[in-house]
Every structure is written in C-alpha cells, then in structure tokens.
Amino acid sequence: MKTLFFCLIAVAVALLLFTRIVEPPNQLDYLDRFWPGQNNAEKLASDITFDEASAQKLNIWGVNAPNAHRKRPVLVFFYGGGWANGDRDHYGFAARAYANRGFIVVLPDYRKVPHVHFPIFNQDAAAAVRWVHDNISRYGGDSDRIVLAGHSAGAYIAMMLTLDRSYLMSAGVKPSIIRGTVGLSGPYDFYPYDSRRSINAMNRWPRPLETQPIAFARKDAPPIMIITGTSDDTVKPRNAILLSRKLHELGAPVKFRAYNDLNHEDIVMALSKPFRSKAPVLQDSADFLMKVTEQH
Template sequence: MNRRFLLAALLATLAGCGPATLSTLDGAARLGGGPARVASAIPYGDGPRQRLDVYAPRGGGAARRPVVVFFYGGGWSAGSRGAYAFAGRAYAGEGFVAVVPDYRLVPEVRFPGFVQDGAAALRWVRENIARYGGDPARVTVAGHSAGAHIAALLALDPRWLREAGVDPRVVRAGALMAGPYDFLPFDDARSLAAFGGWPRPAETQPITYARRDAPPLWLATGTTDTTVRPRNSEALAARLRAAGASPTLKFYPGRGHADLVIGLARPLRGRVATLADSAAFLREHSR
C-alpha cells in the first residue's frame, strides 16, 4: 500500500466516527495548544440540559472578540455539548468566542421547547459573554442539521427571542449547515415526534419566516445529502431572495450530511472547507 492510499483509508475511517470520538481526536491533535474551553456546564436555565460550554482563543487580549453560538444536530432527540467540543474549539481557533449549549430533547419536550432553549442560551450570551472576552454586540449563530433548524428559527422568527426578553437583532448572521428548513408534511418518525403535535405546522418551518430584513445567512449543503436533502437550503435561499434578502447558498459537491460538520474537526478539515468558509462569512458580518 502506498502512503496516499493509507491516508485515504484513515480519513474514511475517521469520517465514520461519531462526534464524541471526533472531539477526542481533535483534542489530541492539538497536543495542549490552541483554543481552550474556558467555562463548562454554565447554567442558562433551571433544567439539567440547560447548560453551555464556552471556548476562547488562548492569550485573551484587550479587544472583545466576535461570538458564535453553535447548535449541534441529532434529530431534536440526541446530542450533547461535550461531544461537539471540536466545534467549539474550531470556531475559537478562528478568533471567535464560541458557545456550545445543550438543549432539551424529544421526548422531554416537543416543539417549541428546544427553540425556546436556544433563545434562552442567546439571552445568557447577551448578558454574560463579555466576561469571557466576547462582544455582546457581535453575536452570530451556527448549526448543523436539527441545530441549523433551531438557529434558523432564532434568526428568522423574532418571537422566540422577544419571548426570552432579547432584541431579535442580537443575531448578526448565521452559518447553517445541512439544515431542514422546508420539510412539510412530516413524514418520518423524528419530525413527527418533534413537531407532529403542533397545531399550526407552518410555524415550525424556517422558510415561513423568510423576510427582507433577515440577518445574512450562509446556507451550506452537500450535493449527496440524503438525510436532509439540498432542496431545503435551495428553497430557503430562493424564498429569502424573493423577499429581498441576499443569502449565500453554498454547495459541497459529493459531500453528504455528516461531512459538513465533521469538517470542523481538526483531523478532517481537508475533506470539506466548512470551517474556513463559515468562519469567513460570520467574521465578515460581525464587524
């Protein structure tokens, strides 16, 4: 076997790892250097899953840094902030103060419980992030899959932040990866469990709230994604443009659903440029 083949085999193996394994490998790859988790399990609500971690570049500095709040995926029924430490470190490595919150999951809650938790996490950020070197006037959101759905609703439907006592304009921009934004009718077990009991299904769909004054959104999708098909990102981008907004639609040829988020992990960044691309977008719109 030649070196190139061995490297390809190793990357393929890593690509099949779960997020917790990727976080472990990502941490090991840094060998103690780079950005650090500066706060762990900080409560933003009363429940055991209403906790968040904060990551920041090492060295601090006098100037406050832009902030990104990253919402992980898991079909609204799985996931943990610890498993996505690699995402927090990734964005902190790009110069952001990064926040990774847990949120309540199905079956503990149904829609809109997890969106309300996202709004509460943003309220905490607005009120507290300055003590960790973040700029509360430069807050952005990011997310993958179900986390992109949550981030999209927080960016587009102002009611959730208003109900949490936060000005909806707190969200300066969003970098959303492989998100479901237009998935009516509910036709699988996960969407039925999360949204099937809501009496007005259109209210669960980010596309419903496309508007001219929406914050800038970067909508990324893999062309071979069969879990959340590219049409979700295409439809939301088209609706936003029809409303007069200017979203950025990014296709990653030959990439599937998980590829976009595992590209944030240090061992696999060569597979897909989601970190560099999303960080550049958020940085541009949080100046």
C-alpha cells in the same frame, strides 16, 4: 511475530470497543483533540446553567488572551441529533475550530424529544442566547457581535431563532442582536413531515407551518449562509436550496454553498482537523461570520 500479531489484535479490539461505546460526535472530538495541528483554544467555562427553569447548561470556548484590548465576536453553536440526541461535551471539535478563528464559542444544550416537543428546544436555545448577551463579556466576548450556527437540527434551531423574531423577543432580547447565521445541512422546509424524527418532534403542534423556517423568511433578515452537501440523504439539499431561493427572492442577504459529493455527516466532520480536506466548510463559514460581525 506473535507479539506483533497480538498487539494488532489488541488495537483492533480497542478500536471496536471505542466505536461501539463512544458516540460518533464524541469519537470525532477525541480524534480532533489529538490530531496534529495548531490548537490554541481551550474551554474557558463549563457546566454553566443558563436557564434555571429548564436546568440546561452550556460550555464556553476561546483562545485565552487575558491582555486582549478588544472583546471578540461570539458564536453560539447548536449541535444536531434529530431533536432527540446530542451533548455539548461531544462537540469540542466545532468549538475549537471556530475559537481558533477568533470567536468566543458557546455550546449550549437544549431539551429533546421524547421529553419535550416543538417549540421547547427553540425556546431553550433562545434562553441560551439571552444568557450569552447578558454575560459573555465576562469571558472576553462582545455582546454586540453575536452570530449563530448549527448543524442539522442545530441548524434548524439557529435558523428559527434568526427568522422567527418571537423566540428571542419572548426570551427578553431584541432579535437584532443576531449579526448573522450559518446553517449546516439543516431542515428548513420539510412539511409534510418527511421523517420519523420530524414527526416525533413536530406533529403535536396544531399549526404545522409554524414549525418551518421557510415560513418566516423575511427581507430584513440578518446575513445568512446556507450550506449543504450534494450527497446528503439525511436532510435533502432541497431544504437549503428552497430557503436560499426564498430569501434571495425577498431581497434578503443570503449566500448558498453546496459542496459536491459531501453527505450529511461530511459537512460537520469537515470542521474537525482530521477531515478539513473534505471541503472548506470551516474557512467559508468562519470568514462569513467574521465579516458580518465587523459590519456596522
């Protein structure tokens, strides 16, 4: 009995240290990596510098199929963290999830507050997309079938690149290379700035409406899926509702999903194997993105 007791104490201490030392997204990545279930995805490349000026890097994930006759669609996934936190190495769970659904997945980093402010993180993201368009064929990806997705601040970045043509144009690629976009729990209409993080990230820009994705909603946008949770207290569902409504009123191709009782973290957690029973976030988003890559 004493041995069992001390084993339980050791496990409890180890878990406590794990949760204290390891950041939450990385905790999720560890769980996902060792959780039972099919996983054929692997990291095809890591620590690739996609922009010399910013020194930012990316990782590439996929199911290694050297004899595949057709190149696979490419998903560039931007992680969240309030424009101030996050690391591409902590989001392997998202990359594996989509790679196992048939995508080559690219996870780029971007510069963050307080070292930079709007619009630098969007410009870094556009540089990553440019690199992907120019180089992804070497890793089995189809540069003519690129889609974007992201969670929270990453959803904001993905939506800004999708709706505001200036970022990709300035990076040297045509905005039309984006076949579609999925935004998971993103802020799209939050001016006046509604949190300390948005104030810190945006308030130095002299024209605040230019920070808002909803200001760039357009009829000719590529297909967009906007996902939220009804219990999200971090990024209120009104962001998703208002952008979806605006795109719909303009006649743009948009789909809206609100998962009952899911909060901000639940939406991204549902991409991982241990928590997919929360809601079909992965299935719905992957099906949508795959479908738009197959359209001409």
